[in-house]
Amino acid sequence: MTPPPAYARPKAILFDLDDTLWPIGPVIARAEQSLHDWLGLHAPRVARAFSIDALRQARLAMLAREPGYGLDLGALRRAGLHAAFAEAGEDGAKVEHAMSHFFAARNAVALYEDVLPALRAMGRRHLLGSVTNGNADLHAIGLAHHFGVSVAASEFGRAKPDPAIFHAACAGLGVTPAEAVYVGDDLLLDVQGAQRAGLRAVWLNRNGGAAHPGHGVLPDAICGDFHQLLAWLELDGAGVRKP
Template structure:
């Protein structure tokens, strides 16, 4: 039986933050919509959607370079702004304009941070079952703590492992192992839930955890090597927990059971 097929025995659930617990995608869409209107007002609705998609996909790999510790947050963002202007006919920006663009983006996105609608119910269910939780993130601690504070989760979800700790992020196995050590569990007693198949679910699986892919947008992919859920509401059941978070009669979380 593969690790993806044996979710029981989980004592700790580690969680991604962005687009798992916090609707970061919605925040950046809202912020970019405002800034595209300022800096690239010639774009029609279709072109704006294409620009939003390009920002999310980051074809230059600048955010991934940031998660590898190669550049800082501001550098990756400015590189993506320059790329966006080049791809969609925006003006060439001076250093001051680039700084202003980035600062306005940051202010807007922070205003727009919101919890995902299923986040609190998951945390409540895990708490009721006595399962500890922690966040593992490919960003810096202060930034992510500020984000969790903004959405009301800072007291419920410690940031266990982040870019500051080891100088690089997911999917390196050391990131997951570091989090497990801090919470006092072995990897096989931990699950990790995140919205990126390779970076989150497969990275966790390769590190020996139960990798759970949150496929919010219904990609239609059936990877087979990790557990898949469409919403966080499905996670407790996957772990053998009842609706209120308790372990159903006859379920031993210390023994393996088949995922449903």
């Protein structure tokens, strides 16, 4: 009988943020509604001229014209507001106040209930870090102290699935890619991206969805929540329980 592969216990666990540590859809919906309400009070001509959806469609069109904005969605939103303010004849100096209001709401996330206990447990045995294409502020959210390194595409200049962003996080923790595991909800950006960078990767599939057959991605593990992730790590992340 062929023995199972001999993986060492991972030294580092790296995490995606949005839809891995918290659900992002409701957060963005509330933040965009809060921003539009703010516009109604402080930039009423913009609010009258642009619905939430109209602002979103304008941003998507801007992204299609200038794909570089994909590295920094905050910069995309700011540019979209500047364009809307100019078209509506509002004072562009108010855009930064609008962005501050939006980011405060965008960082008012509700963690999945299993996240904090699991981070505390993993932090006792592993180095922890994060790699994100989004613009969450871990200091504002109150999670920054859990992570030895946090790499964001907007600051790093490259986004997942580029191997460089995973390598930067590993280097920041002083580990090799082979000594790290990445955990995320997106099969292509997170799982395939991390594996191509030399890390093992866990697909955090909280909604129980099936993998698209055309993706051809085989995660090192599939976990429905952080309780299952902890159990997998207890098997050394290799399906082999330690003696």
